[in-house]
Amino acid sequence: KNEVEQSPQNLTAQEGEFITINCSYSVGISALHWLQQHPGGGIVSLFMLSSGKKKHGRLIATINIQEKHSSLHITASHPRDSAVYICAALSGTASKLTFGTGTRLQVTL
């Protein structure tokens, strides 16, 4: 069993739909990153969370430390949101990232 699990693995949505991606982790963490990876490899950090909720534009990320669960929400999805979304748990003195399996999102017109 992976230390960081994501669901769903694949997601197809129509433009405008509300999207939720879930992440559960079994390791102790100091924080959790939500990352976006586009084809070709570039990774962008969307959020770093240690508690509560953060919002940036149409993206919202929440984390429940007690339940070891985080969610990424995309409101009013758009084709340009199509990418792989990865949650990564930050832990240890080395600030090591343990990555989830990723969720491949495709938003169609």
Added chain:
Amino acid sequence: ETGVTQSPTHLIKTRGQQVTLRCSSQSGHNTVSWYQQALGQGPQFIFQYYREEENGRGNFPPRFSGLQFPNYSSELNVNALELDDSALYLCASSFRDGQFLHFGNGTRLTVT
């Protein structure tokens, strides 16, 4: 901000050879981490450098080694390349607590 720059972007090597990958970290970041991402999989932590010292290591053999320089740029060296080393190698810089994480675009290594 100059961002995180990795070089080269693509590289083809033969089994048994050695390779050096380079990473220039984001201005002001003192921590660099390296990750290996095999095709279709999530990145795996190789190691991290903080102020020129190795600060943590994942489950990779000693033939994976690294350096961090006084300007916080970094190198990843892989000796005795194996076919399974073919992957995208990602470098990420940050502050030591993981804040303000920035990734490079990666070096795609193919071992034949």
